[in-house]
Amino acid sequence: MEAKQVAEEFLAAFNAEDMAKIRAFLSDRFTFSGPTPEPVSADQWMAIVMGMRAAFPDLNYNIKITGYEGNKVMTTTQLTGTHTNEWNLTAMGIGVVPATGKTFSNPKEEGFMTIENGKIASYFINSKEGSGIPGMLKQLGIEVPA
Numbered sequence: 001m002e003a004k005q006v007a008e009e010f011l012a013a014f015n016a017e018d019m020a021k022i023r024a025f026l027s028d029r030f031t032f033s034g035p036t037p038e039p040v041s042a043d044q045w046m047a048i049v050m051g052m053r054a055a056f057p058d059l060n061y062n063i064k065i066t067g068y069e070g071n072k073v074m075t076t077t078q079l080t081g082t083h084t085n086e087w088n089l090t091a092m093g094i095g096v097v098p099a100t101g102k103t104f105s106n107p108k109e110e111g112f113m114t115i116e117n118g119k120i121a122s123y124f125i126n127s128k129e130g131s132g133i134p135g136m137l138k139q140l141g142i143e144v145p146a
Helices: 005-014 019-025 042-055 132-139
Strands: 026-031 062-070 072-077 080-082 087-089 095-097 103-105 109-116 119-126
Touching: 005 019, 005 062, 005 109, 005 119, 019 026, 019 042, 019 062, 026 042, 026 103, 042 087
Parallel strands: 026 119
Antiparallel strands: 062 072, 072 109, 080 103, 087 095, 109 119
8 A cells, every 4th residue: 555545544544533443554663753752652642642532522633644755644733622521641740631611723733654564654743832732731721840
C-alpha cells in the first residue's frame, strides 16, 4: 500500500473514531513527537487520544493531508473542542481537571507521518507557541504546575 493510501485510510479511521483500526495502522515501533516532552509510543499516544476524546467529546483535530513525498505524508492539524468532562492529566503530574465548559482553538500546526511497510512508523508535529496540551490548558484557564 502506498503512503498516500495508508494516510488516507488512517485519517478515515481517525475521523470515525475507530480506535481498533487506528491502532492497527500504527507500527510496533511507532513514535509520536513534537507536542510531547519526549516521543511517545503507539499505546501511549492512543491513551492520550482517548483521554482527550473523553474530556472533549466534540474534539476535532482538523487533520488535513497537504502533500506526499516518498514515504512522507505532510499534514496540518488544528485542535478545537469544548471541555465538558473531566480530563485526567495525572500522567503529566497535573491530576484530574474538572470540566470547565470552555472552548479552545489551537493554532494550525504542520507535521508529517512516515510510512513504512504499510504502517505509520512515526508522526511528528512541529509545535507552535500556544499549541498542544499547554495551549489548551492556558485557553481553558487551568494553571499548570511549574
